[in-house]
Amino acid sequence: MNPLQIREVGLDAKEVAARRAVAEVRDGMIIGLGTGSTAAHAIRILGERIQAEGIRIQGVPTSARSKEQAEQLGIPLVDFAQVERVDMTIDGADEVDPNLHLIKGGGGALVQEKIVASATRDLLIICDPSKVKAQLGAFPLPIAIIPFGWQATLRKLRSFGYPLHLRTDSAGDPYRTDDRLYIVDMQCGEIPDPPALEQRIKSIIGVAEVGLFTGLTRRVIVGNSDGSTQILERP
Amino acid sequence: MNPLQIREVGLDAKEVAARRAVAEVRDGMIIGLGTGSTAAHAIRILGERIQAEGIRIQGVPTSARSKEQAEQLGIPLVDFAQVERVDMTIDGADEVDPNLHLIKGGGGALVQEKIVASATRDLLIICDPSKVKAQLGAFPLPIAIIPFGWQATLRKLRSFGYPLHLRTDSAGDPYRTDDRLYIVDMQCGEIPDPPALEQRIKSIIGVAEVGLFTGLTRRVIVGNSDGSTQILERP
Numbered sequence: 001m002n003p004l005q006i007r008e009v010g011l012d013a014k015e016v017a018a019r020r021a022v023a024e025v026r027d028g029m030i031i032g033l034g035t036g037s038t039a040a041h042a043i044r045i046l047g048e049r050i051q052a053e054g055i056r057i058q059g060v061p062t063s064a065r066s067k068e069q070a071e072q073l074g075i076p077l078v079d080f081a082q083v084e085r086v087d088m089t090i091d092g093a094d095e096v097d098p099n100l101h102l103i104k105g106g107g108g109a110l111v112q113e114k115i116v117a118s119a120t121r122d123l124l125i126i127c128d129p130s131k132v133k134a135q136l137g138a139f140p141l142p143i144a145i146i147p148f149g150w151q152a153t154l155r156k157l158r159s160f161g162y163p164l165h166l167r168t169d170s171a172g173d174p175y176r177t178d179d180r181l182y183i184v185d186m187q188c189g190e191i192p193d194p195p196a197l198e199q200r201i202k203s204i205i206g207v208a209e210v211g212l213f214t215g216l217t218r219r220v221i222v223g224n225s226d227g228s229t230q231i232l233e234r235p
Numbered sequence: 236m237n238p239l240q241i242r243e244v245g246l247d248a249k250e251v252a253a254r255r256a257v258a259e260v261r262d263g264m265i266i267g268l269g270t271g272s273t274a275a276h277a278i279r280i281l282g283e284r285i286q287a288e289g290i291r292i293q294g295v296p297t298s299a300r301s302k303e304q305a306e307q308l309g310i311p312l313v314d315f316a317q318v319e320r321v322d323m324t325i326d327g328a329d330e331v332d333p334n335l336h337l338i339k340g341g342g343g344a345l346v347q348e349k350i351v352a353s354a355t356r357d358l359l360i361i362c363d364p365s366k367v368k369a370q371l372g373a374f375p376l377p378i379a380i381i382p383f384g385w386q387a388t389l390r391k392l393r394s395f396g397y398p399l400h401l402r403t404d405s406a407g408d409p410y411r412t413d414d415r416l417y418i419v420d421m422q423c424g425e426i427p428d429p430p431a432l433e434q435r436i437k438s439i440i441g442v443a444e445v446g447l448f449t450g451l452t453r454r455v456i457v458g459n460s461d462g463s464t465q466i467l468e469r470p
Contacts, residue, residue: 080387156353
């Protein structure tokens, strides 16, 4: 194959970022395995490294989906319950801002992803350039709520003044997270102060978790289709 | 029976409070039905009023237990999902302070009780005098948490410096709320600022709801074993 042709077609920017992140995995690490299309690249490449190099790691899945993929690839897994701390978590994001605050949860795994992220020493976010924004909010903000009385919780969330709707599955039933919660997607448009909004929404009775990840990310690896990467660090 | 003998034995103070509260129920109301031994008195007395006077109300249960009791008594029920607002909720509490802040959830129904309470126009708390405290905190504070990674959430909660433990059922398994959450009981001892503690705990990743009810209660009816009642109103 002609290398020039590769350059013209372009690489998958998500995969470029994933490859760069997985290169940081070291023998003996406990690695949080994110959920979504970008994280799936990382899990696949991690499986390749285990096969090719024989590195010994233990993976902590953040969803039933990432668990299934890792099992198929023969990645040794450990239950999050069994570990005191996760050395590194590699996960995608729906939006990243210059402070490394994130919107996550488009894939519906925000609760477990956030619990694992908050117990992780080195949270490494991987994405393509389209996810990097000057300000969060164009992507709908996912909010995990208690199913009981979800209509009342929706009414409270409406007081923020943003359009929102309950996420449904292909059958039209409410979508359920792995924790059996519902998800509301809130179309904020712009979020000038992500930590403040996170606190305000989380404090609402009926809200279990918010898909704003503030102050958790150590570095963001942005992949480009020319094969290069760019590292964003917290200011 | 000699009336003096009744006075000596004394009435059930919880029942006295429940009777006084149920006397406020009016035709056409939607009534939140609390959970626990005191609320059970109110549900029973409400059933008696429906039988004796034919008042038409609709009850909104806050737990599987209160639903079962109401059904056995023939109290017409409506799903909380179907109502925009609850006119009055009658519920017990584990502790009440002079600002009418509460600790609730000893019975394990705090999440649904709090969701119903927060959609209620007139939250009426009923108790005996032993529940009224100058300051909250002697009763263990129940905190509902996501089962996934509960060990990590417990470690975060330990940073508050109070003894705590995961609630278990009679088989020694983690107790589950009707929403399939776990409960941690935190022995605070004293809680100088209940709204601040509620916010701090709720903001922790992995915490779904806190058994501190602040700013929700309109009145507390305290029953006494001599048949008298005392009404506490918000200052």
